[in-house]
Amino acid sequence: MGETVDWMGGRVFFSPFLHPASYASGHEAIALMNARFLMILGFGGMDSSTKRTGSKLLGYVVATLSVAVVTVVARSLPSSVVEPANLVMLYLLAVVGVALRHGRGPAVFCALLGVLAFDFFCVPPHLSFAVSDVQYLFTFAVMLLVGMLLTHLTAGVRHQADLTSLREQAARRLYVLAQELAGCADPAKVCHLLMDFVTKDFGGYTEIWWEDSTHALGLLAPSDTPVLMADERGHVPLFVASVMESGQISEYEDLARDGFRLLLCPLDAPMRRRGVLAVTMPQDHLEPLVAQQLASVALLAATTLERLHYVDVAQGAMLDMERERLRSTILSALSHDLRTPLTVMVGRIDALCDEVRATGGRSLELAQAIRSQVVGVSELTDNLLDLARLQSGKVRLRQEWQSVEEIVGAALAHLGERLDGHVVEVDVPCDLPLVEFDAVLMERVLCNLIDNAVRYGAKWVRVVARVTDSRLGLTVEDDGPGLPAELLGQIFEPFVRGPAAKPDGLGLGLSICRLIVEAHGGQVQAQSRSEGGARFTLELPRRNPPLVELEESLA
Amino acid sequence: MSARVLVLEDEPQIRGMLCQSLVSESLQAHGAGSLAQARDALGSEAFQLAIVDLGLPDGSGQDFIQELRAWSTMPVLVLSARTQERDKIAALDAGADDYLTKPFARGELLARVRALLRRGGTDAQPVLNFGEVRVDFIHRQVWRRDEEVHLTPIEFQLLSVMIAGQGKVLTHRHLLREVWGGAYVDSPHYLRIYVGHLRQKLEIDSARPRHFITETGTGYRFVL
Numbered sequence: 001m002g003e004t005v006d007w008m009g010g011r012v013f014f015s016p017f018l019h020p021a022s023y024a025s026g027h028e029a030i031a032l033m034n035a036r037f038l039m040i041l042g043f044g045g046m047d048s049s050t051k052r053t054g055s056k057l058l059g060y061v062v063a064t065l066s067v068a069v070v071t072v073v074a075r076s077l078p079s080s081v082v083e084p085a086n087l088v089m090l091y092l093l094a095v096v097g098v099a100l101r102h103g104r105g106p107a108v109f110c111a112l113l114g115v116l117a118f119d120f121f122c123v124p125p126h127l128s129f130a131v132s133d134v135q136y137l138f139t140f141a142v143m144l145l146v147g148m149l150l151t152h153l154t155a156g157v158r159h160q161a162d163l164t165s166l167r168e169q170a171a172r173r174l175y176v177l178a179q180e181l182a183g184c185a186d187p188a189k190v191c192h193l194l195m196d197f198v199t200k201d202f203g204g205y206t207e208i209w210w211e212d213s214t215h216a217l218g219l220l221a222p223s224d225t226p227v228l229m230a231d232e233r234g235h236v237p238l239f240v241a242s243v244m245e246s247g248q249i250s251e252y253e254d255l256a257r258d259g260f261r262l263l264l265c266p267l268d269a270p271m272r273r274r275g276v277l278a279v280t281m282p283q284d285h286l287e288p289l290v291a292q293q294l295a296s297v298a299l300l301a302a303t304t305l306e307r308l309h310y311v312d313v314a315q316g317a318m319l320d321m322e323r324e325r326l327r328s329t330i331l332s333a334l335s336h337d338l339r340t341p342l343t344v345m346v347g348r349i350d351a352l353c354d355e356v357r358a359t360g361g362r363s364l365e366l367a368q369a370i371r372s373q374v375v376g377v378s379e380l381t382d383n384l385l386d387l388a389r390l391q392s393g394k395v396r397l398r399q400e401w402q403s404v405e406e407i408v409g410a411a412l413a414h415l416g417e418r419l420d421g422h423v424v425e426v427d428v429p430c431d432l433p434l435v436e437f438d439a440v441l442m443e444r445v446l447c448n449l450i451d452n453a454v455r456y457g458a459k460w461v462r463v464v465a466r467v468t469d470s471r472l473g474l475t476v477e478d479d480g481p482g483l484p485a486e487l488l489g490q491i492f493e494p495f496v497r498g499p500a501a502k503p504d505g506l507g508l509g510l511s512i513c514r515l516i517v518e519a520h521g522g523q524v525q526a527q528s529r530s531e532g533g534a535r536f537t538l539e540l541p542r543r544n545p546p547l548v549e550l551e552e553s554l555a
Numbered sequence: 556m557s558a559r560v561l562v563l564e565d566e567p568q569i570r571g572m573l574c575q576s577l578v579s580e581s582l583q584a585h586g587a588g589s590l591a592q593a594r595d596a597l598g599s600e601a602f603q604l605a606i607v608d609l610g611l612p613d614g615s616g617q618d619f620i621q622e623l624r625a626w627s628t629m630p631v632l633v634l635s636a637r638t639q640e641r642d643k644i645a646a647l648d649a650g651a652d653d654y655l656t657k658p659f660a661r662g663e664l665l666a667r668v669r670a671l672l673r674r675g676g677t678d679a680q681p682v683l684n685f686g687e688v689r690v691d692f693i694h695r696q697v698w699r700r701d702e703e704v705h706l707t708p709i710e711f712q713l714l715s716v717m718i719a720g721q722g723k724v725l726t727h728r729h730l731l732r733e734v735w736g737g738a739y740v741d742s743p744h745y746l747r748i749y750v751g752h753l754r755q756k757l758e759i760d761s762a763r764p765r766h767f768i769t770e771t772g773t774g775y776r777f778v779l
Contacts, residue, residue: 332638336610339636340566343658347572350661351579378658382637398772401744403751409762410769426762430755434744440640440772548748551709 059102063110066094071117084122084136088143091118095147099154107155111147115140173201174296181304185311188221190304194277197297202290204260204281208267209240210305211274217244220275220305239264243276249291256280263291265298269306277301327392335385342378349374383508386444387494390515397441397519401434401545404465404472410439411446415454422454425462432465434545435472441516445524446476448509449536453478456498458533472542477535482528491526513538558603558672559583563593563619564634565611569657573606576661577668590614597623604671607651608634609642617646624650630671634659644726644773652723654773670722683718685766685779688757690714697757704756709734713749714757717767717777726774750775 074087091114099107119129123136131137177197184190191208198206208220217240243250243264256262260280267275277298349371356364389395405428412424446463453461458480466473483491483498490496492514497507510526513536517524522540529535560577564570565588574584585600587593590613596602605623609616620631633654635643643654652674653667683690689698695711697704706714716733717725730746731739739745754761768776 335636335638339657340569344568344572346658347569347576347661347664351572351576354579354661375658385638401747403747405751405762406747406769407771409764410771412763413768414771428762430751430761434747438772443771545744546742548745551707 056102056105059098059106060109062102063094063098063106064113066098067091067110067113067117070094070114071121074118074122084118084124085139087122088118088139091115091143092146092150095150096154099151100158103158104151104155107151108148111144111151114147115144118143170201170293173197174293174300177297178300181300184304185308187305187308190301190308191221194297194301198279198281201293202279202281204279206277206279208301208305209244209276209278210267217241217275240276240278244273247273249295259283263294265294267298267302267305269302271306274302274306274309324392324394327388328394331385331388335381338381339378342374342381345374346371346378380508383512386512387508387515390512390519395441395519397438399436399438399520401436402439402442403434404428404432404474405430407439407443408446408463408465411443411450414443414447415451418451418454422458423460424450425460427462428465432467433542435467435540435542436545437520437540438516441519445513445516445538446474448513449476452509453480453534456480456534460533467542470542472540474538474540475535477529477533479533482532483526483534485528488526488528492524557581557583559585559600560668561593561596561602561605562586563590563605563611563616564608565589566608569608569634573664576664580665580668582668588612590619593619602629604630604632604668606632606634606668607646609639609646610636615642617642617649620646620649620651630674632667632671640772647724647726647773648728654724674722683779686757686759688766690718699757706753706756710749710752710756713746714753717775721777721779724770724774724776730774746775 070087070090070093074082074090077087091111094114095107095111098110116129119131119136119140120127123139124132177193180193181190184193187210191206194206194208198204207222209217210220212218239250239252239255243266247266247268249263249265252262252264257280259282261283263279263281265277265279266273267277277294279294349367353364353367353371355361356367405426408426408428412419412426450461450463453476456478458478460479462475462477464473464475464477481498487496487498491498492510494511495507496510514524517538517540520540522538524536524538527535527537560582562570562573562577562584564573564586567588570586570588574586577584585596585602587596590611593605607616607619611619616633620633623629623631630653631651633643633646633651634657635646635654636657647654652671655664655667681691681693683692687700688704691697692715697706697711697714713730713734716730720729727743727746728740731742734749735742735745750767751761754764754767758764758766766778768778770776
């Protein structure tokens with residue numbers, strides 16, 4: 001397909017390039033006519049290579065003309081003034097000129113032609129290839145040798161200049177790409193710019209597989225010209241995952257379409273690898289330095305996409321913060337604005353009750369009914385605010401080593417009069433180890449569960465605590481009506497209430513329980529007891545409490 | 556002469572309700588809506604009790620209590636909302652004696668006020684009886700139903716500190732500092748274990764204590 005020549009330490013790649021149009025149409029003749037020798041010097045610039053092919057013939061013409069001009073000048077100089085041997089310099093000058101302008105071939109041609117012209121026109125006998133003085137043979141040899149040497153050196157310099165210029169062009173294009181990417185605010189636009197770049201520079205297509213927020217790879221901005229096999233789209237192809245894993249630029253020959261090659265390049269962003277760039281391009285373009293350029297493009301893309309990712313993250317965080325600030329502002333305002341009138345109402349109604357009691361009025365019952373309603377509203381407010389706080393997931397647990405017995409006792413004390421007329425059994429071993437949890441919240445869980453049992457008509461409630469090596473198990477069971485089977489699955493959802501519920505309450509208690517237990521990394525379950533009634537079981541993770549130096553051992 | 560109570564509460568409605576409740580108990584109430592007003596009042600009159608709301612427009616109730624404790628042992632009752640758990644504990648640590656969470660029953664408020672006012676006048680007694688228990692501070696002995704109960708030195712110390720602060724809310728930090736020393740203020744598990752011991756030795760039902768009351772998340776309260 002092409003040949004590679006080592007040239008002055010640089011690698012030059014000659015390759016016949018078929019114009020894409022002719023390639024696609026399949027007209028061999030036109031294709032051959034259009035076939036031009038391209039020199040892809042490392043970074044493969046097309047424009048300058050095309051120009052160079054046309055200038056080759058011109059080079060030979062120029063070489064011939066320069067020899068002719070030198071010969072005319074040589075002939076016009078009187079031989080008495082200039083020795084024929086010195087005329088050699090003029091021919092060598094022409095060789096340097098041709099080599100600089102037109103490269104090696106024309107320069108060699110120029111050197112040979114120069115020797116012949118010098119022999120024919122300048123060395124006696126004139127207008128003959130015969131040589132009168134044998135010394136001239138030596139002159140010819142040196143002339144040819146110096147000409148070749150000059151050709152070699154000059155052409156080398158020329159190629160270095162070409163290479164540098166091509167590299168500069170490639171660097172400029174990369175720079176332009178970098179500039180465009182820097183102004184990019186949308187991943188789809190990044191894909192579009194890359195596609196443009198790869199199409200222009202490599203004549204290929206590209207697509208980007210990028211990690212989303214859940215670290216799953218997905219196609220970023222799918223285009224009409226899929227790079228990877230159609231049936232592979234939609235889910236992550238294995239080889240994309242493997243490049244993601246290895247971090248190596250990899251070529252997949254089997255997967256490419258005919259005449260194309262497929263290259264997968266990891267997108268290593270500054271923080272970490274975040275995706276894979278898939279590029280397909282005509283086969284003759286996959287040359288080591290192209291791969292190098294591809295790596296630069298991949299780095300630019302990865303950096304840009306990661307920047308966009310972090311912009312997203314930052315904006316999300318800002319939004320979250322703002323939302324959270326608003327939420328807590330509303331919650332605390334609401335809580336303050338509701339609590340103030342409720343506090344005043346409870347206080348005033350209590351005063352009213354006292355007064356009615358003192359004067360022996362008959363509206364005591366009415367006042368007490370109002371009071372219980374106000375207290376109910378107050379509890380409802382607490383529940384709603386708690387639910388809102390817990391659901392936001394922003395509740396900070398104050399986990400300390402707690403005594404389970406103490407919390408159960410505190411919950412029973414908190415419920416106070418509500419347990420009057422109910423039997424509450426507590427089965428908590430007195431040697432139960434301390435367990436780490438937020439006491440205020442766990443007391444609330446127990447209060448809600450026990451209150452729930454009483455509220456639904458249980459006469460008997462039992463609280464049992466047991467530990468295993470890694471769990472604390474707490475059970476609250478009752479002899480109430482039990483749980484309807486159809487409610488078991490959703491009983492911990494907010495606003496779900498049993499059929500026997502009294503009209504007060506919104507059905508928030510159990511969802512608050514679940515949120516609190518889950519915040520502790522535990523779980524809570526509800527079931528009906530076979531002997532009737534309900535059983536709530538909650539489990540919390542547990543570890544061994546710190547040692548307490550007992551004073552006996554200190555003494 | 557009835558006791559004078561300073562009511563420091565920025566919500567005029569609640570302040571009015573509180574003052575009215577106190578007056579109906581034949582107490583003298585003086586309302587203040589801000590720290591500045593409270594300072595003025597304290598400068599001009601003598602008070603026997605202060606009721607302090609935690610959220611004030613010109614400073615925190617906690618600062619006020621700290622300021623007050625520099626020169627006065629006057630009992631302080633803190634009013635807090637359920638969302639002000641940390642502030643409440645800070646206020647109690649700063650020297651407040653008790654707290655009420657809004658909304659509170661009027662009876663509860665007056666009972667606390669009476670308890671706090673009474674406490675000012677009680678002298679330490681050499682022997683104290685509560686429930687089935689008799690504590691002899693002079694001989695450092697404890698009896699329950701005429702049977703001597705053995706308490707370890709730390710248990711006795713804890714009992715003494717709790718009895719000395721009877722009726723008051725004693726924060727975890729306060730108890731740890733008084734009984735174990737400053738190095739233990741962040742080791743509340745010591746307190747949990749030893750309060751458990753006291754309950755098992757002195758309460759009828761340790762799961763439903765009547766004297767060593769748990770103030771969940773805050774501390775303990777000893778009641779006779």
